[in-house]
Amino acid sequence: MSHQRLTLVRRPTGLPANEDFALETVADAAPSDGEVAIEITHLSIDPAMRVWMSEARSYWPPVGLGEVMRAQAIGTITASNADGFRKGDVVSGMLGAQNRFVGSTNGLQKLDVSRVPATWYLHALGATGMTAYFGLHDIGKLKAGDTLVVSAAAGAVGSIVCQLGREHGARVIGIAGGPDKCAFVKNDLKCDGVIDYRAGPIGPALSELAPKGVDVYFDNVGGEVLDAVLARLKRHARIVLCGGISQYNATGRALGPANYLSLIAARASMQGFVVIDYFERYKEFAVAIGGMIAAGKIIAREDIVDGLGNFPAALRRLYQSQNFGKQLVKV
Numbered sequence: 159m160s161h162q163r164l165t166l167v168r169r170p171t172g173l174p175a176n177e178d179f180a181l182e183t184v185a186d187a188a189p190s191d192g193e194v195a196i197e198i199t200h201l202s203i204d205p206a207m208r209v210w211m212s213e214a215r216s217y218w219p220p221v222g223l224g225e226v227m228r229a230q231a232i233g234t235i236t237a238s239n240a241d242g243f244r245k246g247d248v249v250s251g252m253l254g255a256q257n258r259f260v261g262s263t264n265g266l267q268k269l270d271v272s273r274v275p276a277t278w279y280l281h282a283l284g285a286t287g288m289t290a291y292f293g294l295h296d297i298g299k300l301k302a303g304d305t306l307v308v309s310a311a312a313g314a315v316g317s318i319v320c321q322l323g324r325e326h327g328a329r330v331i332g333i334a335g336g337p338d339k340c341a342f343v344k345n346d347l348k349c350d351g352v353i354d355y356r357a358g359p360i361g362p363a364l365s366e367l368a369p370k371g372v373d374v375y376f377d378n379v380g381g382e383v384l385d386a387v388l389a390r391l392k393r394h395a396r397i398v399l400c401g402g403i404s405q406y407n408a409t410g411r412a413l414g415p416a417n418y419l420s421l422i423a424a425r426a427s428m429q430g431f432v433v434i435d436y437f438e439r440y441k442e443f444a445v446a447i448g449g450m451i452a453a454g455k456i457i458a459r460e461d462i463v464d465g466l467g468n469f470p471a472a473l474r475r476l477y478q479s480q481n482f483g484k485q486l487v488k489v
């Protein structure tokens with residue numbers, strides 16, 4: 159018996175290319191003591207993968223050349239030699255870009271799939287949702303009545319931020335690209351305002367929708383959008399630096415925020431964070447989002463690409479604004 163895996167064979171220049179990866183067929187191994195075998199069904203495709211593929215200094219070491227590409231995944235245990243895990247259990251973990259995983263149970267989470275599809279643990283009920291929740295509350299310190307601006311608002315993290323923000327009593331303005339995503343942000347996510355950043359400079363629209371300025375900006379994109387918001391901060395505003403997808407494929411230096419001096423006059427803060435630091439607080443998050451899911455208050459779109467071999471194409475979709483919802487690969 160054999161399975162397929164995708165290894166990183168070259169560091170990308172600009173957008174990740176198919177040639178940066180190799181699809182390999184390898185013989186199956188049996189799980190040793192303390193290990194399980196998992197048939198992987200879905201992979202989470204994350205913008206940060208571009209960072210993991212490079213040699214940039216980050217919160218995790220780069221994926222090594224020749225190694226299986228790092229990826230969060232879900233699957234079903236097919237054989238177990240580990241206490242607490244049984245054949246048939248549905249689990250999530252950093253299982254890698256492959257269709258079979260054999261290894262230790264460190265970091266594996268058993269999933270309750272009785273109320274939500276298993277794939278939701280790769281977004282709303284997983285790291286995506288945690289990013290939105292802890293970024294908004296721990297870093298953004300969102301208060302009812304705040305004006306909250308969210309970029310990549312139709313995306314996986316952004317769409318959850320918008321919904322959590324509204325639930326918390328904030329006035330939410332979403333920024334997204336194109337009429338379809340903007341309609342989704344306004345009509346489905348029920349944001350108070352929406353700005354299409356592709357339609358022109360966002361400054362004038364932002365000034366109109368937030369005439370008194372912005373209390374919290376949840377930044378997923380960086381670049382020019384960050385600069386436009388920096389110029390419109392309220393006193394004591396908080397900028398949550400979640401991601402900077404507009405800069406991940408830059409071949410030169412990343413575009414820095416020219417308007418950063420406005421942080422001084424506004425007595426504002428700009429703070430980065432990484433969701434892995436919050437994993438131990440999963441239960442707190444699960445109670446909060448679980449209540450909203452049970453009440454039918456969370457919309458979580460998925461965008462599924464079929465086949466492990468299409469992993470590189472699925473990854474590119476994120477940087478080319480082609481995904482509409484959480485990007486997954488069904489393996």
Ligand SMILES: NC(=O)c1ccc[n+]([C@@H]2O[C@H](COP(=O)([O-])OP(=O)(O)OC[C@H]3O[C@@H](n4cnc5c(N)ncnc54)[C@H](OP(=O)(O)O)[C@@H]3O)[C@@H](O)[C@H]2O)c1
Nearest residue numbers: 205310313314315334335378379401402403404432433479
């Ligand atoms: N700090 C953390 O721990 C953490 C954890 C998870 C994710 N993140 C970050 O959160 C952000 C969103 O991730 P996600 O998984 O939810 O992806 P996503 O928002 O579902 O997909 C990425 C979206 O980014 C937008 N985009 C792409 N290129 C852009 C550009 N040049 N300028 C402006 N927008 C652009 C596109 O939306 P449009 O069609 O609207 O352009 C695209 O659909 C990323 O920056 C990611 O790195 C951070």
